[in-house]
Amino acid sequence: MALSIRLCGGFAMVTTATAPSFSNRIEPMTISFQEIQALADDNTVNTAPVISVNPDVFRGSMGSRSAKLTRTQPHAMATASPKRARKSPVPHRLRQLPPQLREPAYEKGGLRNALVEEGRKMFEENGAMELSLRALARRLGVSEAAPSRHFKGKEELLAAIAVSGFVELAEQRKGIAAQNLPPFAMAREMMLSYVRFAQAHSGLFDLMTGPRLLREFVRGDVEATSNISYSFFAESVFSLARESGWPEEQMHYLSHAAWSMEHGVAALILADRIPRTDSNLDLEAMIDFSINSFLVAVVGGPHRFAEICAPIMPKGREKGAARPAPARA
Known part of the structure; x- marks a missing residue:
């Protein structure tokens, strides 16, 4: 039953x-x-x-x-068959996107570095007009909002690209400093590295040294990294100047004069103004001659400089006329 x-x-x-x-x-x-x-x-x-x-x-x-x-309060109960234990809920898993739609994964700081590196390529290929955060995001395959987490806008990205250029130039000059060359050869190689960098990266060089960057960004990382590059170069000029008897108060005049020399040569080359078409000069020979002439003048020392320049220096600019360094004990 x-x-x-x-x-x-x-x-x-x-x-x-x-x-x-x-x-x-x-x-x-x-x-x-x-x-x-x-x-x-x-x-x-x-x-x-x-x-x-x-x-x-x-x-x-x-x-x-x-x-x-x-149905009453349980006192004589007909017990039901034991209930099955409730299974724990299966965690909801998001369906993965197909590989072609996934954003690439970057380690901490990796996306910013990738944005700067790819942004620099875009800048050197097409210039600043074609560069945008959205275009850069599409090129890297990330969301259009991703670059805005690292850069406020295009101007800040351009500043970061300029910083990458100064870092590269500083690394080149650091390598030259490690060679322990004689003072004249060291200063010469430092100045040549600046001109060669400009020739290899014309658009980037113009961004680094021209008026394109906003002042608020130049005073940050751009200025800091450019100072590192400049310090390697300036120290090589100081070393040659001290060896040639120049006083310490004249050191920064000399480094700025050397900087003006190398930058002037680089800028004229990029503007395709030198060598002049009617001169039939070899470009590399002209670069060497320009840099060597300046350094030979440094080697000539403060005595010869004062002898030639002091009589023609305007009043109030006597500091520009070199005075011999005091005799060393």
Whole structure:
């Protein structure tokens, strides 16, 4: 015999039937309250959620196939089959984009470096007019908002590109300083490195040294990195000047004169103004001659400089006329 108990509209319907092996039809049975309680504990009972049997409303007879049971506070319970343990929710996983739509992953600081490097290529290929943060983002395959996390705008990106140029020039001059060349050869190589860098990176050189950058950015990293490059160059000029007897108060005049020489040659070359077409000069020979002439004048020392220049110096500019350094003990 099987007993089925299920909830229906706030009541539990209890139905009994004999096993099919004894009869082809369901036979009603008279069951007592005690029998319902006993059968409710049996494993064969198919029961609804927790119910209790109320004998006051129990109706059972040979002609009845069901009895009504009310839901009450649990005191005589027909225990339901144990509930299955709830599975922990599976974490929601975002579907990955196809490789061609994914943004490349960069380590900390890597995206900024990539933006500067690729921005420098774009600048040298097409100039500042064609450079934009959006175009740069598309070229790198990142979102259009990604560059704005590192640069406020195009001007700040241009300043960072200029910084990369000064860093490269400083590395070149650092390598020259490590060679421990004689003073004349050292100063010569430092000045030549400036001209060669300008020839190799004409657009970048113009950005680094021209008026294109806003003043607010020049006074930051641009100025700091340019000072590093300049310090290697200036020290080579100081070394040659000290060896030639120049006083310390004249050192910065000499380094600025040397800087003017190298920059003037570089700027005229980039403007395609030298050598003049009617001169038939070899460009490399002209560069060497210009730099060597200046350095030979430094080697000539302050005595010869004062002898030639002092009589023609305007009043108030006597500082420009060199005075010999005091004799060394």
